[in-house]
Amino acid sequence: MKYEIPKSIEIKKLRNKDHRHFVVLPFKAIIDKKVSAANIRTLGILAAYCNKQGFSIVGLRTMASKLQTSYQNVFNQLKKLEELGYVESRKRSAYPGIRGNLRRIIFDDSIKWDDVKGYMLDNEDIKHIVKVNKINNFEE
Secondary structure, rough: OOOOOOOOOOOOOOOOOOHHHHOOOHHHHHHHOOOOOHHHHHHHHHHHHOOOOOEEOHHHHHHHHHOOOOOHHHHHHHHHHHHHOOOEOOOOOOOOOOOOOOEEEOOOOOOOOHHHHHOOOOOHHHHHHHHHHHHHHHHO
């Protein structure tokens, strides 16, 4: 009797298809004359990475690569959006294993950060982010 070990399976690395077809933006940001086109683009890319409550931990470098601009430009645009009251950010997210600032798009001025902080990210969001971070760190 003869045993043959089969050839190993070749594992192909596939990227998940991007299912983002639209984003939700605050209407007041669109009609505000103080908000530039670059601000709207930055707000749009931030919104593309937000959960249903408007929270996001997307990095500035990721946003810059999607917008095909510099890291510093995205930083300046977000700073202006914060000054105008369309974005709020907190240093360092509250979740272990996740680096970066936690940002929230403000759709309603009457709803404050403390009112919604319990709904920032659910367990599925956190598991997915940690998994992606591990994969990205492994590639580097």
